[in-house]
Amino acid sequence: MTNATKNRLIDKTFLMFGILATLFGIVILCIFIGNIFADGISRLSFDFLESLPSRKPEKAGILTAWTGTLWILGLTTLVAFPLGVGAGIYLEEYAKKGWLSNILEINIANLAGVPSIIYGLLGLEIFVRVMGLGGSLLAGSFTLSLLILPIIIVSTREAIKAVPKSIKEAAFALGATKWQAIWSQILPASMGGILTGVILSISRAIGETAPLIVVGALAYVPFVAKSPMDEFTVLPIQIFNWVSRPQHGFIVNAAAAILILLSITFVMNGIAVYLRNRWQKKVKW
């Protein structure tokens, strides 16, 4: 065998490996969703969605869990969206280059890498104990808001960066103040990117389990939350609880609840991708 044919053989082999590796992840994901589908689809029903938790698997439902998840979704968006976008605007448009903006940047990169369970410990001390919110929806949402803040900030900055500087200059040249230029030109032009980041981060928050457990969300909540000060549970915690039980009935319940959770996650990711593509198409500079 000549050197050249040997090299070509290696090349081809690696090509095969590449395709296999790429498909591996996808196939595993499919197997896995298929598995859960087979386990859980039979349990999916309006009854399952409308029932309170119970000691008997066939009676137990996820009413408190999905309503809790919706609460968390709403409250976290309410807190994290303005804070994250505001911080992103500040860093991109106001902060002068220097030690302060350097520190802010390193700090945000660091926060993005802090494990979610550490945010749980933070929430437990600050929100649950010092602020006295207890294991409430509010404490949970505050904790998750801090968790996703770095993601929103980074994507806001990216989106603002993508707006040509000439747009801002045009606004200034017409006598716009800084905030007028930001509010009337820069934010509308970058909203697609910002929303994409916000939705992705909220979708991440919806899937979080560990920090909420630490903050004191309960596995067993026999009533639907009515106010932000109520105790709560969420879908991932309900799933965790059921997965840890030995009875097969609960495993089936867990699979069914996972199907709901995954639907929410995928729908949100889908919306984010759609928004991103639409915006990219619409705005051609």
Added chain:
Amino acid sequence: MTTTDIKENNKASITEIDNLSKNIKIEARNIDVFYSEFKALKDINMNIYENSVTAFIGPSGCGKSTFLRCLNRMNDYIDGFKMKGEILIDNKKIYWKNVVVEELRKQVGMVFQKPNPFPKSIFDNVAYGIRIQGVKDKKFIEERVELSLKQVALWDEVKDNLKKGALALSGGQQQRLCIARTLAVEPSVILMDEPTSALDPISTAKIEELLFELKKQYTIVIVTNNMKQTARIIDMTTFYYMGELIEYDSTKNIFTKPKQEKTQNYITGRFG
């Protein structure tokens, strides 16, 4: 040749030009500009006259845009930018601490090198400058938009499509829209930074036509290197080189009998 010599020369030549208003609109005294450590402008002194068209020429990087942007304080936001000296417009110091820059920029409009319409409708583009001043009167805004678009001879082309996105217009139309947008705020000075360099010859000709009309009402300062064609509308020309003002004279003199060797070299090298 020292700076004082240059100043003396300038004074002499300006008085030679007749049929030009001798009212000083903009006065720059001892302007030094730094970007961090880099000195981009060195002791610039010049007067710009009312209702004239004054051109800045010179090789790329010599500081033309920098000086132009000093005149409406567009450099304020650049990190590391520092300016020394005084600029007066209508005898008022524009870098005085109590000046509201937004007010200044309404008086001193700017048109950029690349057309930069907002990604909004044609109407919203022109109305933007009036709206941010808090004007709500719909009729007033509509009238002003129409007038401005007529001034740049764009009205007939777009009057049926005012709601259309501005980005759908051709490059030349976009640039005229940007000029209309500037006019709508009723400035008295218009700064233009190579406004035709990104355009085709036909669009360029249209904009030059427009300048001819506009100079009756406005003081125009324009950075351009398209001198031959525009000689007829440009009254005064300033030659910059490496951050220094080398020569300032009537356009005719600069082209036919420049006093400085550097100007001569540049003119012949570029247009000879």
Added chain:
Amino acid sequence: MNKTREYIIERLLFLCAAITVFTTISIILVLLVEAVGFFQEVSIIDFLTDKEWTPLFADKHFGILPLVCGTLLTTFIAISVALPIGLTIAIYLSEYAPKSFRKIFKPLLEVLAAVPTVVYGFFALLVVSPFLQKFFPEMSGFNSLSAGIVMGIMIIPFISSLSEDALYAVPKSLREAAYGMGSTRFQTAFKVTVPAASSGIVVSIILALSRAIGETMIVAIAAGQQPRLTLDPTVPIETITAYIVQVSMGDVPHGSLEYKTIFAAGITLFVFTFILNNISFYIKKKYQEKYD
């Protein structure tokens, strides 16, 4: 009036940004204060050298080593899965795959990172463990192997996407030079592109490591709750994160020593990820300068 409004808005936006600094300070303070309380009752020597972690038992031992060992073991297994697969994918997508293929599969792979981790836990415990038990019948239902493997699958996109970005950013001219000398794509990839993108690849690996160390639900569900100083991947172990969850699920009174243990465990975890994050940030900054 304009001026005051502008001023107020800028202050408000600054406050939003400042929250991130307060968050970091609070995290460090919270962990430190509770951990200091812990170390007043437990000697730091014991904490670092004792080979047992049994704070919830009558015979209490407070050696963090078993938890650290469990954490590193699952992380090691995860990275052994994710690194070869992720890197192969990255090289394949940037050097071999047609553009259209890349455009579809890159985001598709990123879905792997979007799936909630509790779902992966289900998968590890109820699908992968029983499957592995067919080959290793004496393996326990809770073990670090299946948790680690599933975690590895989860972090594939961290390595594949970020490394692919780095590879893709390598200037075309470099590749063309190599092709021009008769190199195959494989030779070009490993002799030219990968070395040129090495810092970006290293950053992606570090981020994946940090993610694996901090991962909680997969190990809490599938790896067990038995702190054990072992490298045997078939037996139940416990990670730092899983321990914190275990304690949080129960009713531990505030101020008790058990309560403080989760902060001592937390600060250990924080130190690990903090170091990794800073290394990656440092490399990223240097690498940006090189290309700018």
